[in-house]
Amino acid sequence: MKRHEVPEINTGSMADIAFLLLIFFLVTTTLEIDSGISLKIPPKNDIVNKTIVKNKNILEILINKKNELFVENEIIEISNLKQIAIDFIDNGGGKDINNTICDWCKGYRLPTSSDHPSKAVIYLKSDRATSYETYISVLDQLNSAYMNLRNKLAIQIYNQDYKSMIDDFKSSNKADIDLQNKINLIRQKYPLLISDAESIE
Template structure:
């Protein structure tokens, strides 16, 4: 029988199977890094039945304008002083009910940490880097106060305890012991950081 001319045909039927297996391999083995983001509680779907009256002195206002300037309690403030001002507000203990507060007990400032609220408002044209820096300074104020109380009660920093508690590799028995301590410190200085509606520059 005479031999037919031309190049021999290549059976490509299994190529699709190989490509599919490679695709599955890369999907399974590839890790995608994700940002942790900001830990914030959203407001409830339904407003509370009782109208809660908040005294103005229990609200620490922080405004960021379009140029990245800070107005803290209506005073132009350098961002390096923001954390100290926030600590002074949170730790004030104006009504005398806070036995662990070490502030000035100024009657014109916050009554106690449980009532103290930090209100942050920014302009739509505020740079994201400035916004994050301000957020970090405010959270650092809470962490410094929590670290102080954790050292007083448990001889270790709160941030270390919280990191260990949130670590997925921490044994369950250790987590249960840490949970009570972490929640106790959080109640001493609850993080009440509210973001007001963003303003628009004219």
């Protein structure tokens, strides 16, 4: 009696197929990337080299390796930074480059503080050993100061706060040109001028 042989499955190409599938999934899979901080910090050289900035128009902030915060060489609490930044930006003690006063500024108009929001530069310097959390907290306070000033001005001019204007603009898929012009005007009146210096040793 003749024995029937069981046919074998050719597995020689299985490794090739598995390899091709692996490459396919690697190429087509999208990974979520942490976008980080959305703040665009202007390079230090752009401010120092292109424009002569008066000392009173610079608010110098230093974070040392112990995560202590110094403003104009005086140690402060991070919670106080927002109001210090607001007072500095909104001082309105002089004129802009077009010789125009800041008639929307609500500051004390001190001759020793910034002339105009368009000239008020915040100069942030940190130590290499500064913790990430402290650095982000400082940036958050500075962003909050700008948001506070922009909100107040937007309400004064348009009866709508700046944050909700941004939300409405995003929900319109950035198609509302009139709203975009309003947002740009608020940004021009309170431009975000933060210079992130190189880390100190």
